[in-house]
Amino acid sequence: MNVTATAVFILFFLGVTVLGFFAARWRKGDLAHLEEWGLGGRRFGTIVTWFLLGGDLYTAYTFVAVPALVFGAGATGFFALPYTILIYPFAFVVFPKLWAVAKRHQYVTSADFVSARYGSRMLGLAIAVTGIVATMPYIALQLVGIEVVIGALGFDTTGFVGDLPLIIAFAILAAYTYTSGLRAPAMIAVVKDILIYITIIVAIIVIPAQMGGFGHIFGAVPPAKLLLKSPDATSLNGYSAYATLAVGSALALFLYPHSVTAILSSSSGNTIRRNMAMLPAYSLVLGLLALLGYMALASGVKDMPEFAPYFKAFGPNFAVPALFLHFFPSWFVGVAFAAIGIGALVPAAIMSIAAANLYTRNIHKEFINRNMNHEQETNIAKLVSLIVKVGAVAFILGLPLTYAIQLQLLGGIWIIQTLPAIVLGLYTRMLDYRGLLIGWAAGIATGTWMAISLQLKGSIFTIHLFGMAIPGYAAVWSLIVNLVVAIVVSALVHVVGMQKGADRTRPEDYLDVVEG
Secondary structure: OOHHHHHHHHHHHHHHHHHHHHHHHOOOOOOOOHHHHHHHHHOEOHHHHHHHHHHHHOOHHHHHHHHHHHHHHHHHHHHHHHHHHHHHHHHHHHHHHHHHHHHHHOOOOHHHHHHHHHOOHHHHHHHHHHHHHHHHHHHHHHHHHHHHHHHHOOOOOOHHHHHHHHHHHHHHHHHHHHHHOOHHHHHHHHHHHHHHHHHHHHHHHHHHHHHOOHHHHHHHOOHHHOOOOOOOOOEOHHHHHHHHHHHHHHHHHOOOHHHHHHHHOEOOHHHHHHHHHHOHHHHHHHHHHHHHHHHHHHHOHHHOHHHHHHHHHHHHHHHHHHHHHHHOOHHHHHHHHHHHHHHHHHHHHHHHHHHHHHHHHHHHHHHOOOOOOHHHHHHHHHHHHHHHHHHHHHHHHHOOHHHHHHHHHHHHHHHHHHHHHHOHHHOOOOOOHHHHHHHHHHHHHHHHHHHHHOOOOOOEEEEEEOOEEEEEEHHHHHHHHHHHHHHHHHHHHHHHOOOOOOOOOOHHHHOOOOOO
């Protein structure tokens, strides 16, 4: 066991645990009200929202998986850069509108908005269930970051004793989330993001200096991993896959319940706009982070005997921990691993709160008990957030890691099917709820079929048009099917003259004029 690194790791972990419980007293509100517990009272300003969104979107799995993808697959792994740049102009325009409507009507989830906009509880249910199901493997994947770090510190990660640190970490997370709600991850996100910035800046200076500079690093990377495979007469090869991965991932990112929760916790539409202008700072960090994959390749850590058992256990996911263990003293390894570990707790907390909000508002309140008061509503959400965390831990302990990754691939394909109802609903009522429901089902079915046909080993599905093979992200192909079906069915409903669902929102709701 690396005693020094473990001591530093535990010290930071204890510090954020104290912060998590203290957060209940921060910006005090009535935590028996779901808006206060699940959305922080919608009072987070520009700085807190920036840290919260950064902690929410740039997770421990990102920290581990993006360099691992570059390490294993090469240039394709850099699709994460354009997608995190594409998303912000889109979100700048779209999500202040959602915030404005949600603020006026006290909506807590995107499914609240969809249900009211189209006058359809069933469409709201479809959005809620999709959000919960897509979020579960995402939470489980955060545990991967902690598991890799625990293994890298020298602990045995097999058997019940090996699982114990993971269980303890999530028990503590569950306790302070239950007590403090969204305030806990918002406060801890500040610590997490500062640690990640320090870690990346130091790594990007120290490692290349010890390896002879970036010229040497790029020179040592196999040429096939430096560039995408060029198109030819019969196939677009890596280009269309790269482009659709970037576009599809960008469209899906802010549809996840945890992203919507962070957005709706903002104090104003302008807070959201300012954040969309500032968040590309994280994209810079992400680019530097991706370069760690090339550094791991060039340094040859995979072939070092001391790391062989870890690469056998964790695969490419061990690339970043191996780099830090090889190039840095133990105390800084503890800091870096704390950044990854805390980077798992923040998004896992927000995700569990978001899933609990969806269940409470759009399943329990709509279909089980419509007469809940605020306190009952919050108690249900707290209980569900605990169940979600327990489910995620059971998921990762009971199933092989590959299942979590494969289900997360499906999660991205599924969550993008909510785009027509949520995003287009902010601009038009031309699509009917029956068309959106059937389109959603068609998109889910198509995307799932594509992923299963790939044996859940990837998300790039090749379609053939006019003699040309076009590989692309299955989420994009299935979204196109969803939109086509939704438009055709909505047109048929209009032609037949069937009655539309009642819109419980008003045109003026969509004008973001609420001060703050």
